Amino acid sequence: MKAFKPVLTEYFHEQECHTLSFYKSVGGYSALEKVLKMDPQEVIQEVKDSNLRGRGGAGFSTGVKWGFIPKDSPKPTYLINNADESEPGTFKDRLLMNKAPHQMLEGMIIAAYAIGCQTAFIYIRGEFYKEFQLLKKIMAEAYENKLLGQNIMGSTYNLDVVIHRGAGAYICGEETGLIESLEGKRGWPRIKPPFPAIEGYLQCPTIVNNVETLACLPHIINRGADWFKSIGPEKGPGPRLFCISGRVNNPGVFEEPMGISLKDLIFDRAGGIPDGKKLKAVFPGGSSSAILTAEEALDVKMDFEELVEKGSMLGSAGVIVMDETVDMVQACLNIARFYAHESCGQCTPCREGTAWLVKMLTRLVNGGGTPTDIDMIFEIMDNIGGLIDFSKGSFGKTICPFGEAVAWPVRSFVEKFKDEFLEYLPREKVLA
Amino acid sequence: MNSNGTPNEKFTFTDKDKVEKILSQYPDKKSATLPLLHLAQSEQGYISGTVINTVGGLVDCHPALVMDCVSFYTMFYTKPHGRHIIQVCQTLSCSLNGADDLVDHVQDKYGIKPGETSEDDRFTLMKVECLGSCGTAPVVQINKDYHEDLSPEKFDDLLESLS
């Protein structure tokens, strides 16, 4: 395998890599300097050309999203850095914030400049208290060094950044849920239209970008869109932080080019499965993606398009590995319980459906299941999140993608490991 | 319905400068709700009815809507807890790496079930969802600190060290 030179995590082995002085010593903030001399539209075009896609989970083209901001709106524009990392299996943003906060900040300022924003927010999940303290220090440093505030780096551009702590809600990672939470309310996602780029925070145009997405920006500016596009598949390129956890010898974050094979990630980077056990199933993109069987997992590349073709998704690139010792039904129940706990309760299918699912699975696990239950799980999941086969037309009945996020994994568990579910049925029910 | 103190009873923030700073940061006062609630909770340990009255007054919002906000988020407590809130992550990666054993350990040794506080107010045990550190599973957050890569022995030592 060709060794890939890390981009985002290049200096993570250095003790002082989080400090401003170190960051500057390796070329930090030179991208910002360049950007401040560019026209904002040029910056947007450069990012569009790079084919950078969001690293938060949705994978939407960043440049195109920025382009939705109305050019002539009298209302202020806002940028929100989504650091509410709560997707199970994902822990890369925390690493980026701890080790290279200035990289993220530089990306934020570049993004804010491109969309014409004067006040930006970092929405960090409440549990990341240590990271919050660190970011406060970083902000202070940045203000002192004219990297934030009035006349940044001597230019006419002003930007204020406010760090806002969340308070324990996965749904606040969804962009409109985040905006509601930032406005001081409960994190109930909003119906779209209107879209946040038109009416977001305080009904003003707002862009929400993930930490890693922003961290890529300085590098795109410094080395060019073409360089970025050349890393991995052209439709979804770039260096990517893959998180691997679960049943592996060396769990952690690995920076690799997009398109690396899942097999390499699991067996080479993460050191394979402990105690020589066999691979059974994998979540390729956080717990909101459909699981892949061992066979499927060993044959797939970590690429947006390819994973969709295989019936799953790249999502947040949070790989969770399950080996032969893992009971699929218990794992399914674990995930179902997570979603029932995090459901915001606003719309009917999700609120009632997730709770129904948990109750049914609990009953199944405790020996009270019937054969019709298994089929009913499919139906309930379709009623919430719709079919995975997009060609069939309808999918998703909920206000926000939470419905799909619970439906796809649970459905894939039952579909691919049906026999394990059947094992839980009491003998007499099966034979009847 | 919830008790929220008498309508006019207010909570007094000790760090008034911080309150002012928080309110001035945002383009809209109401956005200061969450940070003010965090501040009150760090000063008092939990969100009482008086806090809701005060914060409602500061951000120009009806107390009922502040309560709406408080009850939505898991990090806001509406009653006092033990000195050390032990939050064990129970989502998939941690569960696959022995999180359930950690919960059992607390239950067996200190006699408290998830949601309960020990008699001496030393520990409150909680099961929480993904803490965002799956690579170092199993993970436990005690008050504000993350404790990662825990084994039952390490966990036991850690708990013993907390008074």
Add this chain to the structure above:
Amino acid sequence: MPLIKIDGKEFEVESGTTVLQTAEANGIEIPQYCYHPALEIVGSCRMCLVQVEGMPKLQVSCNTFVGDVPPDRKVDGKYDMVVHTQNDLVVQERKNILEFLLLNHPLDCPVCDQAGECYLQDYSFKFGSAHSRFEEEKRVRPNEYLGSQIVINHNRCILCSRCVRFTQEISGTSELFVEARGYNSKIAALEDRPLDNLLAGNVADICPVGALLSTDYIHKNRIWNLDQQPSVCQDCSVGCNVDVFSRKNQIFRLTARENQDVNGYFMCDIGRYGFHRFEEIDRVVQPLMRNGETFDALDWDEAIQKTAKLIEQAKGKTARMGSPFHTNESNFLLGQMMAGILGSLPPIRGEEINYPSGFRISADRSPNLRGMTDICGEIAEDLPFELNARNICGLYILDDGVDRDLDNTWKDILARMDFVIVQSYAMTDLAKSAHIVLPGLAPFEREGTITNDQGRVQWLRPSLPIQGEAKPDWEILALVMKEMDPGKLPMQDISQVMKEMGEKFPDYKGLSFFRLGSTGISLNGRHEA
């Protein structure tokens, strides 16, 4: 203007109209819970999902706006949007959403007040499946009082959040909120800030299921047993449109009726529960004449004759008092009855309350002050002064019907008079001081027109039957007028009164019940009909 096709039918609509509004305006039924025309759109119940061609997901019709699309994207070359609301896919999805809603819903219909007017019942019947597949334990919570007038049954609540939005947007008082999240969500109010504002009763009206109930009406009757009569509230000069639900001679409840020119969709609690005032009163149901400290009963002929005689004997020294609580017709005839001084008792006033949404409770707590001023004739400003100055010795009074403490001025006046004739439906203090009491009708028995403070004439319709020998107030006046002037043709019908009213007062010309209908007619800028 954009062209939309719904279920094969074409409609041209204003840009920005939603699919749901278009459907409702054209008789296509799309079930809905969380949508309410007066409240913000949330799209959370997911009941109004429809299929829009060209969009992969089903869309909520309450939030799908119709607008012009560029010609190359029009469907079939001419439609800006094509919607299906009745195809197999949509019908199946509705069943699924209903199944979710009914998961925890108790099978309470036999004991639930909402039965007969429940959206959940109606839609389950039309769109749902016959039985539930839910085999788990249902979530059960005890009922709670959200305020003194509203109780919530949590098990029936479908969390459409209409009530929460109501208290935030319409009454502006924000007592209600959603507590907790996900499956544990429930509607709540803070213990020391209960739902006790004057618009509280509306939340029971807008609740689509039997979760929020009015304690006043709870378990009293069944909606299908009750007669529904559209009418107008008489507790202040706003004149909110209402529906009165009654059975035989008892009113059970009032609900608001929509009128965009008067009250929007809502009414206040003063009017809503005001009908209770008339339940336990000392009714007058036949003509009475004073005999010392007591009253003797008379028959109508005698009473009318005696009344007319008293007035004639006074030789023009009789003053009349109209009432802003009486209809235009009664006040008009009082004005026409004879020449002389006209006045009225001091007005009943309360607090003027304005709500953020524009809803208003007037400070003037009488329903027809405008009508009385318009149609009675010249009302004296300082009646006690005039009564003195002109040596008035007799009074003919249309009683407000509101029990009030008469101050000494009025007590003296009444004591001084040779005769006082009061037309009233109850033995108020005023009636007790009369020489002759002529029994008129109580507010919910009256029919006629009243004019609100914005100049809208509305049709007041009766809900209760006439009691005893009482007669409509206009009829009593017509009989007295006939007795005083036998040559004149008597008025036999209220429409005759209205016709003459229109002739004497041009603004009121051409009014009839038929034309007033259920929304009334505005006097503003009104020309000859």
